[in-house]
Amino acid sequence: MENNSRRGFMGKAFGAVAAVGAVGSLVAMKKSLDPLPSVKAAGFTTLDMSMYEEGLMITEKWRGKPIFVLKQSSEMLTKAKENPKDIERLIEVAGSHYMVCVGLCTHLGCIPAFRPESNDFKCACHGGEFDASGAVQMLPPPRGFDIPPFRIDGNKLVLGEAGPEWQAMKDNGITL
Amino acid sequence: MAHFTKATSVKDWLDQRLAVNKLEKVMMSEYWIPKNINFLWAMGMVLVITFVLLVVSGIFLLMYYVPTTAEAFNSVNYTIMREVDFGWLWRHVHGVAASVVFLIIYIHMFTGIYYGSYKKGRELIWISGMLLFITFSAEAFSGYMLPWGQMSYWAGMVITNLFSGGSLHADGLVEWIRGDYVPAQAFLGRFFMLHVLLLPLAIMGLIGLHFGALRIPHVNNQDGEEIDFDKESKKYLDGDKAGSKVMRFANDFMSKDMMVVGIFLIFFFYLVFYNYGFAMDPVNFDPADGLKTPTHIYPEWYFLWSYEILRPFNIDLGLVLFGFAQVIFVLLPFLDRSPNTCAANRRGKAFSIWFWLMLVNMIVLTAMGKLPPEGIFSTIGLVAAIVFVVQWLALPIITSMEKKV
Numbered sequence: 292m293e294n295n296s297r298r299g300f301m302g303k304a305f306g307a308v309a310a311v312g313a314v315g316s317l318v319a320m321k322k323s324l325d326p327l328p329s330v331k332a333a334g335f336t337t338l339d340m341s342m343y344e345e346g347l348m349i350t351e352k353w354r355g356k357p358i359f360v361l362k363q364s365s366e367m368l369t370k371a372k373e374n375p376k377d378i379e380r381l382i383e384v385a386g387s388h389y390m391v392c393v394g395l396c397t398h399l400g401c402i403p404a405f406r407p408e409s410n411d412f413k414c415a416c417h418g419g420e421f422d423a424s425g426a427v428q429m430l431p432p433p434r435g436f437d438i439p440p441f442r443i444d445g446n447k448l449v450l451g452e453a454g455p456e457w458q459a460m461k462d463n464g465i466t467l
Numbered sequence: 468m469a470h471f472t473k474a475t476s477v478k479d480w481l482d483q484r485l486a487v488n489k490l491e492k493v494m495m496s497e498y499w500i501p502k503n504i505n506f507l508w509a510m511g512m513v514l515v516i517t518f519v520l521l522v523v524s525g526i527f528l529l530m531y532y533v534p535t536t537a538e539a540f541n542s543v544n545y546t547i548m549r550e551v552d553f554g555w556l557w558r559h560v561h562g563v564a565a566s567v568v569f570l571i572i573y574i575h576m577f578t579g580i581y582y583g584s585y586k587k588g589r590e591l592i593w594i595s596g597m598l599l600f601i602t603f604s605a606e607a608f609s610g611y612m613l614p615w616g617q618m619s620y621w622a623g624m625v626i627t628n629l630f631s632g633g634s635l636h637a638d639g640l641v642e643w644i645r646g647d648y649v650p651a652q653a654f655l656g657r658f659f660m661l662h663v664l665l666l667p668l669a670i671m672g673l674i675g676l677h678f679g680a681l682r683i684p685h686v687n688n689q690d691g692e693e694i695d696f697d698k699e700s701k702k703y704l705d706g707d708k709a710g711s712k713v714m715r716f717a718n719d720f721m722s723k724d725m726m727v728v729g730i731f732l733i734f735f736f737y738l739v740f741y742n743y744g745f746a747m748d749p750v751n752f753d754p755a756d757g758l759k760t761p762t763h764i765y766p767e768w769y770f771l772w773s774y775e776i777l778r779p780f781n782i783d784l785g786l787v788l789f790g791f792a793q794v795i796f797v798l799l800p801f802l803d804r805s806p807n808t809c810a811a812n813r814r815g816k817a818f819s820i821w822f823w824l825m826l827v828n829m830i831v832l833t834a835m836g837k838l839p840p841e842g843i844f845s846t847i848g849l850v851a852a853i854v855f856v857v858q859w860l861a862l863p864i865i866t867s868m869e870k871k872v
Contacts, residue, residue: 321643324657330647350758355649357758398782400628401760415762417840433782467636 392436569769616751771836
């Protein structure tokens with residue numbers, strides 16, 4: 292009986308040591324798999340918005356993802372103003388309107404192609420379509436293009452940093 | 468200390484120290500296999516041999532493969548394919564075996580379902596087998612990342628995206644799995660590790676469990692007959708080999724097994740030498756490019772059926788049904804409520820129809836998964852996916868109404 296309780300104590304003591312060790316190693320393992328500081332530090336892209344031409348779709352790169360930048364021509368802007376859902380998606384920098392979006396279809400992540408003749412995007416994977424402001428014009432995508440976190444800095448746009456304009460868009464459910 | 472005598476032979480020397488005679492009996496000559504079986508019972512050995520082929524070819528590939536995003540593509544497509552003497556052989560053996568192993572696994576699985584080899588004491592054989600199927604799937608997927616071609620990259624992107632859980636938008640989890648915002652060096656490094664170390668270790672452990680689970684209930688037979696192995700083996704050892712219902716694992720059963728393996732290997736190396744193209748997607752011969760999606764992203768043929776269950780629905784329902792399809796086979800021994808252990812065709816009409824419909828439906832799902840999701844194909848795919856789910860929901864009902872045969 293005495294032996295049993297001693298063994299019981301030793302068992303519990305080892306269990307306690309092992310439990311602390313197990314929790315500690317799980318924390319270390321979880322942290323080891325996190326994105327590295329260098330990866331996170333490279334997560335910002337600054338775009339000089341004065342470089343873009345109206346109606347010309349340019350693909351930039353942010354966090355390895357394609358970013359569609361489309362300075363709205365007056366024709367696109369007129370069309371966007373007809374639909375409040377569209378105009379809300381545009382970013383105004385130094386008096387001009389831009390569509391700046393993550394160029395991945397919100398359905399399954401393929402990259403849609405821009406069609407200059409109709410000023411819209413078509414995804415070859417499952418046929419989804421987006422208009423010149425990045426809103427869905429044909430299913431299956433569940434929502435318009437995601438808008439990356441941005442901060443307006445004069446005529447520059449810093450991607451990866453959440454500025455008040457982006458926060459407002461997020462709060463209003465325009466982007467995720 | 469145990470008592471040792473002067474050895475009379477090398478075998479005796481080993482026997483005194485390792486009990487090799489006992490071991491040989493337990494593992495081989497007195498491990499009893501029913502006689503009432505057919506060539507489908509050889510699929511286990513075919514799988515063992517295919518796994519060995521994968522390990523050996525993998526070892527040779529591993530010596531030249533470089534797991535960095537800058538070098539991976541060239542180390543496979545230039546160094547291994549052009550520079551290493553017979554490098555092409557290892558790559559084609561590895562690629563073809565990875566594909567063929569799933570064909571054999573599916574045959575092995577449906578053989579088990581047909582003959583009821585997951586019932587009455589054999590549940591653990593089935594469960595460990597399904598865990599092997601899941602780890603083999605993970606092994607195949609992680610290996611597919613390594614050449615770092617367009618299909619590697621985009622399959623990696625789409626599959627890791629599944630972990631965001633649809634509307635849950637668990638993007639943090641996805642970034643943690645990738646170690647980056649998109650598949651990049653951290654992603655390649657960890658999938659390389661999984662492919663060459665952790666998953667093969669898990670597979671070897673599970674193979675041990677699979678064989679161990681087989682030991683006590685023994686191999687099933689064509690009639691699902693409950694054999695008294697003690698009685699039948701005694702009959703065999705007493706000299707009535709013809710009257711006994713069992714035979715030795717080695718060399719009796721092994722000789723037939725290896726005959727089937729021989730035929731399989733001829734077919735296998737025919738594929739390796741003359742028809743390896745099916746295992747080498749042309750899209751994956753373009754290096755990975757995060758700014759360009761291939762026109763169609765589709766998995767290898769062996770994942771198509773579950774991919775097709777994901778595809779016709781909206782993202783959330785699709786994910787739920789995809790998860791359902793991945794795990795539901797594991798639960799088969801508990802969903803089948805019937806007391807009968809025998810061939811599907813003899814268990815009455817309902818289960819017989821269930822079995823053949825399941826087999827045909829999975830082939831239909833596979834075919835639809837490969838075709839572009841347009842028009843009639845997308846309708847057929849939707850119907851087939853619904854039939855798949857309904858069949859599993861109906862299984863406990865139809866089997867509990869089954870009459871004892």
